[in-house]
Amino acid sequence: MLGLTHYLVVAALLFALGLFAVVTRRNSVTILMGVELMLNAANINLVAFNKYAAPAAMQGQVFALIVITLAACEAAVGLALVLAAYRTLETVYVDEINIMKW
Amino acid sequence: MTGEAIVFYLLAAVTLGSGVMVVTSSNIVHAAAALVPAFLGVTGLYILLNAEFVAGIQVLIYAGAITVLILFAIMLTEGGTGLGTRQRNEQAAVGTAVAAAMAALLIAVAVRTGWAPPPAGAVLPSYTPGAIGQSFLRQNILVFEGTSIVLLVSLMGAILIARRED
Amino acid sequence: MHWGWEVLRAIVGTVIIFSGVAVIAAMFGVLLERKISAWMQSRLGPKHVGPQGLLQTVADTIKLLQKENIVPSRADRLIFASAVVIVPLAALLDYVVIPFGTTRWGPLIFRDLNIGVLYFAATSSLVVIGILMAGWGSNNKYALLGGLRSAAQLVTYEVPIGVVLVTVALMAGSLSTVTIVNGQAGAHHLWYVLQQPVAFVIFLIAATAEVNRVPFDLVEAESELVAGYFSEYSGMRFALFQLGEYGEMFAMAAMAVTLFLGGWLGFSFLPAVLWFVIKLYAVIFVFMWVRWTYPRFRIDQMLNFSWKVLIPVSVLNLVVTAFFVIVR
Numbered sequence: 083m084l085g086l087t088h089y090l091v092v093a094a095l096l097f098a099l100g101l102f103a104v105v106t107r108r109n110s111v112t113i114l115m116g117v118e119l120m121l122n123a124a125n126i127n128l129v130a131f132n133k134y135a136a137p138a139a140m141q142g143q144v145f146a147l148i149v150i151t152l153a154a155c156e157a158a159v160g161l162a163l164v165l166a167a168y169r170t171l172e173t174v175y176v177d178e179i180n181i182m183k184w
Numbered sequence: 185m186t187g188e189a190i191v192f193y194l195l196a197a198v199t200l201g202s203g204v205m206v207v208t209s210s211n212i213v214h215a216a217a218a219l220v221p222a223f224l225g226v227t228g229l230y231i232l233l234n235a236e237f238v239a240g241i242q243v244l245i246y247a248g249a250i251t252v253l254i255l256f257a258i259m260l261t262e263g264g265t266g267l268g269t270r271q272r273n274e275q276a277a278v279g280t281a282v283a284a285a286m287a288a289l290l291i292a293v294a295v296r297t298g299w300a301p302p303p304a305g306a307v308l309p310s311y312t313p314g315a316i317g318q319s320f321l322r323q324n325i326l327v328f329e330g331t332s333i334v335l336l337v338s339l340m341g342a343i344l345i346a347r348r349e350d
Numbered sequence: 351m352h353w354g355w356e357v358l359r360a361i362v363g364t365v366i367i368f369s370g371v372a373v374i375a376a377m378f379g380v381l382l383e384r385k386i387s388a389w390m391q392s393r394l395g396p397k398h399v400g401p402q403g404l405l406q407t408v409a410d411t412i413k414l415l416q417k418e419n420i421v422p423s424r425a426d427r428l429i430f431a432s433a434v435v436i437v438p439l440a441a442l443l444d445y446v447v448i449p450f451g452t453t454r455w456g457p458l459i460f461r462d463l464n465i466g467v468l469y470f471a472a473t474s475s476l477v478v479i480g481i482l483m484a485g486w487g488s489n490n491k492y493a494l495l496g497g498l499r500s501a502a503q504l505v506t507y508e509v510p511i512g513v514v515l516v517t518v519a520l521m522a523g524s525l526s527t528v529t530i531v532n533g534q535a536g537a538h539h540l541w542y543v544l545q546q547p548v549a550f551v552i553f554l555i556a557a558t559a560e561v562n563r564v565p566f567d568l569v570e571a572e573s574e575l576v577a578g579y580f581s582e583y584s585g586m587r588f589a590l591f592q593l594g595e596y597g598e599m600f601a602m603a604a605m606a607v608t609l610f611l612g613g614w615l616g617f618s619f620l621p622a623v624l625w626f627v628i629k630l631y632a633v634i635f636v637f638m639w640v641r642w643t644y645p646r647f648r649i650d651q652m653l654n655f656s657w658k659v660l661i662p663v664s665v666l667n668l669v670v671t672a673f674f675v676i677v678r
Contacts, residue, residue: 084192089229090294092196096203096226098287103207106279111257115206115219118250122226125238133233135299140311143235144324147316150238150245151331155338157250161257162346168261169348177273187353213486217429220436220479240468248475248508252501255482259498312464313525 089130097123108175110164114157121153192232199225216254223247237313363460367445375600376593377407379634386638417585422489425582429487434587436480437594443473444601447527451614451623457528458614458623466527467515470605471508474560477598478504481579484591488582496578499649500562500569506656507559507566513664514553517671518542518609531613543610548667550610552660557602558637559652561595565644566652603633 096119103116125146132142168174171181198221205218223246230239309315320328381396381404388395396403421430447466449459463469478501485497519525521542522533534541543550559566562578570578580591607613607629616625647655 083186084189084232086299087294088192088196089233091291092199092229094287094290094294095200097290098283099200099203099207101286102279102283105282106273106276107207108273109212111254111261112207112212112215114257115215115254118219118246118254119203119206119222122223122246125242126226126229129230129233129235129238132235138309140309140316140319141324143238143311143316144319144327146235146238147241148327148331150241152334154245154250155334157253158342159338159345161253162342164257165260165346174261187356211426213426213429217432217479217483236463236465237468240465240472243472244468244475248472248478249505252478252482252505255479255486256498256501259482259486259494313468314523 086130086134089126089134093123093126093130096120096126108177110167110174110176111161113176114160114164117160118153118157121149125149188232191228195225195228195232198222199229212258213255216251216258219251219254220247223251234311237311237316364442367460368442371442371445371597371600372593375597376589377411379596379600380410380592381407382634383638383641386635387642390639390642411589414589415586419585419587420582422582425489426487429483430582431487433480433484433487434583434590436483437477438590438597440473440476440480441594441597441601443476444470444598445604448601448604448608449528449531449613449626451621451626457531459528462526462528464524464526467519467525467530467605467609470527470601471512471515474511474598474601475505475508477594480594484583485579488579490582493579493581496569496581500579503562503566503569503649503652504560506653507556507660510552510556510656510660510664511560513661513668514549514556515609517546517549517664517668520668520671520675521545527608527613531608531615534612535615541610541612541615546610546667546671548663549671550606552664552667553606553610554633554636556656556660557599557606558640559656561599561602563599563637564641565646568646568649568652599637600630600634603630603637606633 100116100119100121100123103119104113107113107116128142128146128149130142132140132146136142164174167179171179173179202218202221202225206215206222209215209218223242227239227242227247230236230242384406385395385403396406399406399409421427446460447463447469449457449462451458481497481504482501485494485500488494518530522530524530524533530542533539558564562570570580580588583591604626607626611629611633614622614626616622620628
């Protein structure tokens with residue numbers, strides 16, 4: 083019998099995977115992929131709460147749509163930044179992008 | 185085991201399995217290709233949650249556009265040729281601990297809280313695209329207009345940032 | 351209903367759609383293309399295999415089946431193989447929401463989703479991933495270039511298709527394909543091609559670009575990039591790519607018939623399914639006629655055309671349509 087908890091557990095595990103990618107990986111595009119996984123986990127939470135806790139309104143689904151749109155914007159700008167950084171600094175690995183003095 | 189539960193476990197396995205491949209693969213193109221089953225698994229979860237419009241938009245935008253964007257970024261930077269370099273930085277142990285702690289915390293909260301069941305007799309409204317559109321133009325019009333401005337600004341910003349300076 | 355019956359219906363429907371598309375779209379479509387091109391070029395097409403050359407594609411398929419399956423030595427095997435699955439899969443998934451006719455029990459459609467045209471746009475956008483993976487996995491500079499150019503072209507031409515789909519859905523009041531066809535029925539409703547001629551033309555142009563056909567086939571023309579993103583594929587994998595391309599073309603034509611030409615509607619002396627098939631082949635004939643008439647565009651001309659002409663015109667059409675729908 084499926085309940086709200088099942089979906090929340092799946093979303094929590096997906097969020098943890100995304101967090102692991104953001105903290106651990108060197109390539110900036112992989113970090114952006116981790117961010118996308120985290121946003122998907124948040125969306126699953128929103129839609130699951132919509133169905134199980136507040137089915138009369140559709141705020142959860144509306145917010146999930148807004149989050150998908152904003153994730154697309156953020157991915158576009160983020161990858162434009164990665165391309166611009168690659169053009170200037172010749173690298174995409176975040177631990178090599180270190181032009182500060184100390 | 186009802187059919188819904190079988191489909192749920194299958195979709196959760198597909199999503200989490202490809203998620204693991206995304207975050208641990210040392211070949212970045214494999215990682216980007218594994219994003220597609222992850223997003224399609226999430227689409228299936230949305231359909232189980234009676235959110236068909238969100239599922240359609242998820243396939244169209246995430247699997248159809250964001251994955252293509254990520255693949256383009258990989259192919260236009262050196263990610264594809266530097267396949268021999270190590271992909272994990274020195275924080276691997278700390279990162280694993282942090283992610284595991286976060287997962288444990290969230291799962292503990294989710295399992296231990298007694299979520300109130302939905303009010304009895306509440307009939308599920310049909311989440312048709314028409315109803316979602318009406319709600320965008322009535323209760324949620326502010327966030328709708330704000331999101332369209334964010335889309336315009338990010339479109340201009342992405343073009344300006346990534347443009348070749350000649 | 352027990353969920354086992356739904357699974358069985360899904361499996362049977364998948365087999366029917368796959369074999370239907372494989373036979374009618376891929377085999378018959380290739381033969382039709384060769385015969386029509388021959389007729390337009392004042393020559394005879396294939397004539398020897400079978401009566402009037404009808405079994406030519408069967409012979410070609412058997413030839414392709416027995417060819418060696420070559421994988422380039424340093425290609426990424428996983429990505430090389432999975433690209434072959436994604437492109438035909440996305441093309442076949444399009445057929446779920448197309449209504450082929452009407453029967454005593456309701457419309458002859460696999461599943462009348464209430465997000466019908468959105469689902470169609472979504473599955474058409476899955477082809478791009480397969481193309482990028484095919485271009486990358488071949489370990490070939492020309493395949494990679496062809497894959498990147500084709501992906502850019504497909505992503506660009508998805509936008510006019512999306513706007514035109516929204517325009518027609520706006521006129522019908524729903525995203526479901528059956529509702530859109532029913533909105534063209536009756537004595538006081540015209541087919542949408544008469545109410546929205548600009549949208550029809552834009553849809554046909556963008557659909558031609560979506561399936562990589564002339565005049566937009568720079569990415570897979572033999573004189574340009576050998577075969578573009580599928581240069582390194584041989585044997586059955588090549589046949590599956592062709593299945594995907596022709597299947598997608600037939601799906602786009604079927605959607606044009608559903609959205610603009612009234613689907614299965616027609617005078618009652620012919621069954622509804624036959625009307626659908628007649629209109630479908632009329633649109634396919636237009637696609638093939640355009641192919642053998644026009645030269646091809648350069649990639650920058652193609653992309654400029656979409657961004658600077660098709661998208662503004664389709665958005666303007668949408669605004670004007672919305673104005674009239676509200677005012678009336």
